Amino acid sequence: MKRMHILKRSTCSYLRARYYSGKPHVREDRRIWQPVIGLEIHAQIPTVSKLFSGAATRFGSPINTQVAVFDAAMPGTLPVINRGCVEAGILTALAINSNLNMVSKFDRKHYFYSDLPSGFQITQYRQPLAVGGYVQYVVQDHSSKHIERKKIHITQLQLEQDSGKSLHDTEDSISLIDLNRAGVGLMEIITEPEFHSSEEAMSFVKELQLIFQCIGTCDGRMDEGSMRVDASVSVHHPGEPLGTRSEVKNLNSTRYVGRAIDFEVKRQIEILESGGEVANETRAFDFESGETIPMRDKEHLHDYRFMPEPNLPPLRLYSDASPPPPGVATDQVINIDRLKERLPELPEEKRGRMEAQYGLTLSQAIILVGEPGLMRYFEEIMSEGKRNVKVVVNLLLNDLLRVLNKDDVNVDNSPVLPSHIGEIVDMLQSNTISMATAKKVLDLIYDGEKRSPTQLVSDNHWTQITDQQALVDVCQTVIEQNPVAVEEYRKGKTKVLNFLMGQVMKATKGRVDPKATTNTLKSMLQE
Ligand SMILES: Nc1ncnc2c1ncn2[C@@H]1O[C@H](COP(=O)(O)OP(=O)(O)OP(=O)(O)O)[C@@H](O)[C@H]1O
Ligand SMILES: [Mg+2]
Ligand SMILES: [Mg+2]
Structure with missing residues (x-):
């Protein structure tokens, strides 16, 4: 039977409803809430230098020691694209079955924030590096042990700059800016709104971490901020149009992804059931209270004033079928067929092979690959x-x-x-x-x-006692030394056999085969 991902409409029992794998919870009026979730993942590319400058990208370096003049937006500085970042984006796109745009473009996305000195982020808005695609992943329900393979569609993958970091000193009411992270290469991956539970979203995030680590395009360390997740969440009645989403930003562990989604689903159902409307807003997750709260700086709708980045030409990719024009040095261009050859066996392929080649169960394969x-x-x-x-x-x-x-x-x-x-x-x-x-x-x-x-x-003379007579001798000694237990066994208390087994194990220091010992003991006790 196809499993349904639906929620009991009643809010009080919401948290008890295992809406990933449980049976459908339906109220008398048969109106049910279905959670709908889409994810946006920001993944730092572990190249030694930034996306458009030569500054280093080491995590945990002293504040403002990895800043090129370009990262500080000094007038007259120009971006130079990092080949390693483009290759990482392409490899990732291939791994998530996304379609590469042979020509992609960079745009400026304007907003004011003190850790963004230029006043805009260079991103790919009109024509991203790759569009479409899908990822297969596995969802495991730990209580029922039920495992299911799932598929999520990818909307797009784009390259963009990371921003700097603001450190707020509330005591002296000042903000300090660290630009070490400003301009580090990021891949932004957007999924379709197709997850229907926090378990599904969390399992996908874990799968993406495995993929990243497998191809080496991100270290997947959510605790260090090199992989961050925004979760868009809404609820609706199946068959009806999708509800209004709220977006919980910057979740930095898979557990928080799950907790934030669960909280949002519950919050939205409560609002809707009491006749209210869900606001289309950006929210933050407070891991201490487990709640999401509106983010004040994003209350108004942004006008990003997107415009083409004038200092970067379109990014052109080549393949064996559409090679670069004659005379262009191969080290100046990227041929995607060379990257396809570098793509290793991916986690889902590994799991499939473990099952097919060695006859492992899916749950064994998940552990071996994970x-x-x-x-x-x-x-x-x-x-x-x-x-x-x-x-x-x-x-x-x-x-x-x-x-x-x-x-x-x-x-x-x-x-x-x-x-x-x-x-x-x-x-x-x-x-x-x-x-x-x-x-x-x-x-x-x-x-x-x-x-x-x-x-x-x-x-240590630990070889197993395989000689049947030797085993019989040990069993005989144990039987003679434990008359009470033997008596009980013969009266029908068969559990006593485990005790006698233990005595044989002890006497032989575990050098016997449990099955042979059980059989020997049983037949001797019947005599
Ligand atoms: N009704 C909905 N319910 C839940 N998720 C949705 C819904 N509609 C869209 N989404 C999800 O919201 C996300 C939209 O992300 P996207 O980055 O494209 O836009 P954005 O969040 O408005 O832009 P940005 O955050 O970059 O400024 C996608 O993951 C998509 O699947
Ligand atoms: Mg978003
Ligand atoms: Mg976005």
């Missing part, structure tokens, strides 16, 4: 020997991630290497060690053990 470095690590293990994919994935997702997450260590810095896991898996598959021993070996290597897993097992 955890930086983990898919490569997994494939390195799988590239040798005939390793059972279930055993490998189980060890990685349950045991390796457990120890790494405990100390917040990245897979790439893991002291447990793919070769270690490979050896452990081989010993498991040949029945040399039990699962309990495998976990113990993994933990020891994580804690700094320098011997190889094989060496460790042989030095």
